[in-house]
Amino acid sequence: MLRVCLCGLLLGVPVSAQVLQLSAGRSTLLAGTGGEITAFFPESALSASAGFANGHFVFGVSDTFKFHGLDITAGDNIFGCSFDGASLGVSTRGLFVQRKTRHNTFVVYVGSTGIGYATPFMVTAKDQHIGAGFFLQRQFDNGLLPSFLAMIDGGKHTVVQGLSYQGHNHRLAGSGGLLQNEKYFSGEADYQPIHGLSFSATHNDYFLTGHLTANSLSAFAALGRVTLQASVLDGRYKVIKTTGASAGSSLRIGSITARSSFYESNHRILLVHVVQENLHRWTFSGIVNQTRGQTSYAFGGGYHGNKISVSLDHSVLFFPVGGKGFQQATTVQVSLHIHDTTLNFQTNVDAMMHMQYTTYASSYVQGSVAGPAMNSHSTGGKFIIAGAVVDERGRPMEGAAIQLQGGAVVYSDSQGRFFARVKHDKPLALVVLLTEFAAPGRWAVISCPADAVPGTEVLIRLGREIAP
């Protein structure tokens, strides 16, 4: 029966949906491969996911809709709550109801719980136990934010109470209780006595294959172009205790920042010197590492643009698991935007210091009520093709779409003006894209030059079409 519903959903949805979101990917960090299709309707969103997680076939279906001011999800969902350092995500298969107002958040779920899988490309759940839970949070005008979470997940009980307070120059937050039958406490205190000077202290409990406790004390000061920071860290995992200390300073001159940091853990000292330059959308960095009398060099950098983002970063992270202390980690991130499709690749270092990756693609397919469909990124350049779009009475027309030879599409502004930067000083063919207008109504071209020469003004005249 479930398979019939799933097939019906997958076959029937694309026909009637207004927007479809298709995602697929693979992650070694989350140990899974799969895909998801989400159909957005006027008042609801229907999702279906399938794939393999930890070598097993998994699937999930959900319907999200509004009902009397409530956000309801029927099917597979992640019952996730995060407050004051506590965060808990439980995979649920059942009914999930949420109501959010300016001051209050109320979430309740009833159904089955089990091992779930939530990624940007797939959400599934495996029903193992009967479970139920609720979450309450209220924001008071005086800065107080109390939260309460209670749930039963099979034989595991969770009851966590949280409270945070945001004052004029300080913030205090704490939460504690039982988190899936384990005692839990998390606390954080931040104090900023003057602008540019801050102190912070944290305590956190994490649950991996064992109980991990982490504490930190840190101070930060910014004095014009110079920043100073120092921190002390302490972690305990199973029976191994790891401590660490770090201190560093940085100097910024124009687009260049020079930073030197000292790290000490497990009687091992690591010195890291970084010079970083930011040039418009580019970042370049050179890194010198010194440890145990050895010196090594590394380079990083990145580019952040509208179509592509790439970065190679080196950072020093504190790993309390296995008593590893401060370790260097390298991460790579690539993101490509092609029309309405996004491709992502990212590496991460997990808690055990293993390099993992996540890669996925996501695309939107428009139904009958689509917005503009053409790509409009300007190619850039020092020459400008500019002009104006007016209607039959000479009034400026906003939202007209004009395509230049080479594919770039530009839109006219409220004054009817448009421009595009081009690389070469030569005439380019010009086409008015009547079906791509952001302006309402049906239009016809009265006059439009066949091509445009950089440096000269183009005038396009349009007339409103009267429907027969």
Next chain:
Amino acid sequence: MKRASSQLLLQLLFFGLTVSAQTVSPMIVECGKKCRGEFSITNNGLTPLAVTVEARSFSLDTLGRATNRPLDPAVELKLEEGSARISPKGTHTFAYQMKCADPSCSVVLLSSMVVGHTAEGILVRVQLAHTIYACEKQKDCRKKVRAVAGVTVK
């Protein structure tokens, strides 16, 4: 006719659902006489969005209310792009270079976009502002401009 009406209703409902908040970041920047900057527009909706960017100079009254006017001749602004189509859930960054020949220049870059219709079918157009304060020195430029304008409210 009935089918056309139901389709129109569906479209209005659809747009009603997708009139989600579009965002601009950062909202305000301060810079020296010459600056290079950028701002990003995020489309939180499910349909592509056509965005046009227009530059205006502005003055403040004593209550801090801004009045826009065409760009002053003292402002030399080079926008990399004047419009863009932003994918669903996508972000587009507009870059610019600006020179100010006066002691201070107050410029607003207005990003305009049609985000949907009201239930009555009236087009909803949103303008998001990225404000640039340029002075001889970057530090406290906004504060100085507001002081010169005699702004008494914080």
